[in-house]
Amino acid sequence: MSLVASLVAGGLLALAFQPFGLWFTAPLGVGLLCWLSRQARVRRVLWSGFAAGLVMYGVTVSFEYVVDWWLPLLLVPVLALWVGLIATVQRLVQRLPLWPLWAAAAWTAVEACAQRFPLGGFAWDRLGFSTADAPFGGYLWVLGTAGTGFVVAVTGTLLLAALDGLAGTRRRVGRVVTPLVVAALVLAGGVVLRAVPVTATDEGEVTIAVVQGDVDGSAGPHTMGYARSVTDNHVSETIMAMARARTGLDPMPDLVLWPENSTDMDPNTDEQTRELIGRAQSIAGVPILVGAVTDGPGADERQTTALWWTAAGETDRYAKRNAVPFGEYTPMKDLVFALVPMARQVGRQTVPGTEPGVIDGELNGGRVLSVGAIICYELAFDATVYDTERHGGQVMTVQSNNATYDGTMQPLQQFSITRIRAMEMRREIVVSTTSSYSGLIGARGEVIARSTPGTAYAQSFTVPVRSGTTPAMTVGPLCELVGVALVAAGAVAGVIVGRARRRETDR
Structure with a gap:
């Protein structure tokens, strides 16, 4: 059952990106993956996230086969591990108060890491990139891609929180209505920000x-x-x-x-x-x-x-500045050439630039x-x-x-x-x-x-001809830093809370 749900979660996430463009499936995929992270064993949680990642990236970056058949076989599992990490972190932070915020921050933090490691990172499928035609897109000029991705993720975790309220026995109305109202306000905020006019220019x-x-x-x-x-x-x-x-x-x-x-x-x-x-x-x-x-x-x-x-x-x-691994240059080329001789087709190695564009x-x-x-x-x-x-x-x-x-x-x-x-x-x-x-x-x-x-x-x-910057240029990187800090602290707090609960159960 969990395997099927994992595959569905990955499919929902993939459908949010082009050429499908079904932006509303992204929060659903996030919520389903968050629910899967509640399984008892960490190994099963990691596997569920990994399986979802295999589907998500197997669909969205399958185009790499045209470079060489082996490239997606290498790339997709590496990227899927990041989704496995998201699920694992969410298992820990759901033990905390206001867990929908912590669980959404896991996406922000892991996406920040994935676009940097390994080999300079691969940043192609981020939640924020699914929002060009979504109400969430209104947040882009304020929060940047990173912050907008958090908004998408928190909408998904709030939907899951509302479902929890339906399943609960105490304060059912409040536990259902509150997360739904917050999610609706998030969507409305995006619509309002989309309507803000672009400042006119007088620079020709x-x-x-x-x-x-x-x-x-x-x-x-x-x-x-x-x-x-x-x-x-x-x-x-x-x-x-x-x-x-x-x-x-x-x-x-x-x-x-x-x-x-x-x-x-x-x-x-x-x-x-x-x-x-x-x-x-x-x-x-x-x-x-x-x-x-x-x-x-x-x-x-x-x-x-x-x-x-x-x-x-x-x-x-x-x-x-950002060269394509295995397309424009070969990382660890001596080892790679020995293991995969066809990688020599890259030819001369691209040296990244260092100056702003x-x-x-x-x-x-x-x-x-x-x-x-x-x-x-x-x-x-x-x-x-x-x-x-x-x-x-x-x-x-x-x-x-x-x-x-x-x-x-x-x-x-x-x-x-x-x-x-x-x-x-x-x-x-x-x-x-x-x-x-x-x-x-x-x-x-x-x-x-x-x-x-x-x-x-x-x-x-x-x-x-325009000048100046939007808030996104500053706020976006800050969202990543805050996300990483929150998730690191939340994971530690989740471990502590989990141990405390087990001690109480053992008494």
Whole structure:
């Protein structure tokens, strides 16, 4: 029975994320997992959480099979262990007063750990990422993803508390009504916060041309094909973007945005690639933010970068800070290569950047624009994303290469996370991908324009230039710290209370 319930809990949690988007199943999954954590034996609780995690992540990150068949077999069980830990912690803290708060904090604390350990963490499926279309999404600009995830979790634990009241024999009405009223107020608060208008800006506007060159091939690690053909495609779509602007279909751009991996050849060292980008820049007559794989800093190393490219060449750059384990670099590579020789397909090892993702570039006319640059996988990591706003990014861009995952659920998941980030920062986000979902997301997370996967696409968007930060940039990290502290103290208190109860029972 507990195994079936565990599988159902994992399924409910998975359904909250894209491509399903059934946000209301997340609190139900949280509540069911919390109920399962009441089993007598710790081993059974851990197993229940692990089984739920296997289903949750087995569904939502199954797309990793296109990189190599063995990758989800490695990744999913590791991630499932975190869900097992959540269940184990909840078993302890449910012995405390106001246990729904403690049990919800377990999600916040464990998610904070999971996005950091091991190997830099994997932050893809967090409760807060399920809220783009939910009432809970109103909390994003105030509490951040971490705090909003807590709100989702506490709604689930409050529902369980209400069910406990139905099963109880004393003060039944109060024990049922109180948690339900609190849960309703939580939902209402989210609706109210969603309605708060985005503060108007008086710092002008900038027009950005999005270019999606498209690539040939089917899903898999070799989708990008020949590096120069991909760059050729983006040159062609840049011509299309300028044709649309010069014929009045779109506004004339101040900047052209190319996606991640629009060239896998370093234009600073490869003359032919430099000529291709130079040709596109000459046709556009404005700077291009190029997504490039650049050489170095060491031998047999590379970096995934955003290059501000003008007629004079590169004038500023940002290097991706969160590299994909086993996709862009191989952890413990000597051991991994010995055990899994196919892991050598990663090739040159990516070296993460260390600076915040803000590029200062000069537009035509001498105007300097600070661009918040986020590259693909980094979207899942709070610190990296928040730094773009905290360090002065005036417009936000996402460059991504999802070609490897064409036909899987990954591109939709990533686009949904991008919407979450727009809602947190209350900033428009301009998105350019090689072949999936490019376009414009509004400051409330609304989809203003979105391309069709597997097609070439070019369109210009005029967006406000903004400054300042939202409360989420400060409150979100604080929610994680408080969650970890509460859960650590709560787990200790739960152990003490449990021992005291056993002593009383033994007397």
